[in-house]
Amino acid sequence: MQVEYTIPMVPAAAPPLDLGFIATATMHAGIAARPWLNSLLAALNTVFVAMQAAYILWAILAEQRPRAAIATLMMFTCRGLLGCSTQLPLPAEFLGSGMDFPVGNVSFFLFYSGHVAGAVIASLDMRRVGRHRLAGLYDALNLAQGVRLLACRGHYTIDLAVGVGAGILFDMLAGRYLDSKNVDRGETRCCSSCQKALVSQKLTS
Template sequence: MSQTDEGGWRSKPSFMKWTACDVVHVTRHHWIPCLFVAGNFWLVCVESTTQMIPASSPPFDLGFVATRSLHRVLASSPTLNTVLAALNSEYLGSELDFPVGNSSFFYFFSGHVACTTIASLDMRRMQRFRLAMVFDILNVLQSIRLLGTRGHYTIDLAVGFGAAIFFDSLAGKYEASSRNTIVGTGSA
């Protein structure tokens, strides 16, 4: 058998094989995560279509003040900006930006910071402290870059960090309650 036949790294994710019954089962038995996903789609739609801050009156942000020189360098060097955009999306005009087009600003809170923080927390749970430290260092560098490209306000980064801790804790509680429900019903 090939690596793909055994469900290896080249195989399709399991959700790509779902039927309508599988979708109904997931929404019925895991409605809380489904509610979070629906809320995220709603948030993206609202924030993509709403003019948040007029360009004529940007707010005062200490992170923007601290990264003023980095912002000038990135604004004047589209190639460097695009290279950094390839590492993960950022906000000065680059072909690799997400969302496509010039929205008024990026989303509250920073999903980049939140995802990296969750990865770091997970590495700590797995006793992989050096890898967790690498994630933390990359997160700090990413935060500086996001401020320098004006991809997020400082508060977005701080709330992304806090949201990661909250959602990681919430996911742990959800997993524990799901495990207790399965054990309590006698299912395997």
């Protein structure tokens, strides 16, 4: 309450106050002066988004572990509803690129960051099956992604912070959903052939 009553609100005609934008002001100026660098960073970010999607698809199709895919569906559904409910303006200093995801620099929802939430969901799934080094790599890339999104003004700081929380929340909700359906989440499952071996072992015993 001390914070609420001592910080004045931003006037309606003024741009939003974002500390993440202030912290990345130098990086923003550097990217703005080098359009090729903006496109390169956007392309690398798009590759990272593709890596997230590939891992989540691999988990459900190859390893038969649906939790990450269900969490992602829940996360994007909620994001779409929130994005339709309150549409935030693009920052005045937004640096778009045709290499960014969604590819072609089409319209997108600001709140919350699906880039960040998707990476968190993938990272949590990796930790469940013991892929800690890969999860650490995804966390580092997610952090770099967040800094880049701030620097090019593709998201507000609050979008990124809530994106982390959304990834954790919907991963947890997906787990509860699977528990309620009595579905084996396969958290110790490495592949379908291993599961067949376990089934045959139970039958012979």
